[in-house]
Amino acid sequence: MTVAITREVSPSFAACQLTHLERAPIDVALAMLQHRRYEESLVALGCDLLRLPAEPAFPDAVFVEDTAIVLDELAVITRPGAESRRGETDTIVPALRPFRPLGRLGAPVTLDGGDVLRIGRTLFVGLSSRTSPEAVSALESLVAPFGYRAVGVPLTGCLHLKSAITEVADNTVLVNPRWVDVTRLGRLETVEVDPAEPYAANALKIGRTVVYPDAHQRTRRRLERVGVEVHPVDVSELAKAEGGVTCCSLVFEATASGARVASER
Numbered sequence: 001m002t003v004a005i006t007r008e009v010s011p012s013f014a015a016c017q018l019t020h021l022e023r024a025p026i027d028v029a030l031a032m033l034q035h036r037r038y039e040e041s042l043v044a045l046g047c048d049l050l051r052l053p054a055e056p057a058f059p060d061a062v063f064v065e066d067t068a069i070v071l072d073e074l075a076v077i078t079r080p081g082a083e084s085r086r087g088e089t090d091t092i093v094p095a096l097r098p099f100r101p102l103g104r105l106g107a108p109v110t111l112d113g114g115d116v117l118r119i120g121r122t123l124f125v126g127l128s129s130r131t132s133p134e135a136v137s138a139l140e141s142l143v144a145p146f147g148y149r150a151v152g153v154p155l156t157g158c159l160h161l162k163s164a165i166t167e168v169a170d171n172t173v174l175v176n177p178r179w180v181d182v183t184r185l186g187r188l189e190t191v192e193v194d195p196a197e198p199y200a201a202n203a204l205k206i207g208r209t210v211v212y213p214d215a216h217q218r219t220r221r222r223l224e225r226v227g228v229e230v231h232p233v234d235v236s237e238l239a240k241a242e243g244g245v246t247c248c249s250l251v252f253e254a255t256a257s258g259a260r261v262a263s264e265r
């Protein structure tokens, strides 16, 4: 069973953090509707949805990806880089506990889950404004017992590593080469975003399909040309908050005992 943890859009969403975008008016009711449609897409693709209630005190709490890294063997609770987001992890801990043993990154390191791209047994960690260089070794010390390594990756021009690169099929990544040097990630097949669509590198892979913003039609055609199946979603209001499709969920396989707990809810 595939589980997707999401969190409803906060009523204070318009007060979100912004790093690279100018603040544009956000229609919060529309953001809530788009988010609901996004959740429906996850269910249509076979996920069992675990929706957490909105957090009025945390405008960015819909972006649950930043609060945890869920691996097969454990989940690591992060320490988000933006101070306004630190408290978001408090309700993620009980949500993940039924599914995985938990590790936790402690002060002073900071790390946003959006900076962590797992390819096989390697966790690539974006050295963004949110993630401290020391987070790489701190993360590695938690995951090394399970055979993972962590590798820091420099970034320019974007918020998180997964704004610049995501996995769209086995050993294949979608990348904006202006924001990250993909050769640092080893030998991978690459699809580059259309240069007119710099924000198009964030795709959420579920099975053989990617959930993908319908705003990026040119890059969508590039994905389809290489055989990636695209499930489009309209996330225009979430994008105004610098959120993409990976940011809004934590997707993972439930263990047998986790599956039992989830269905008992």
Ligand code: CIR
Pocket (backbone or CB within 6 Å): 016, 017, 018, 019, 060, 063, 065, 066, 082, 085, 113, 114, 115, 159, 160, 162, 163, 241, 242, 243, 244, 246, 247
């Ligand atoms: C922030 O700046 O933290 C939010 N407005 C956007 C976070 C997006 N999360 C992600 O890319 N993983």
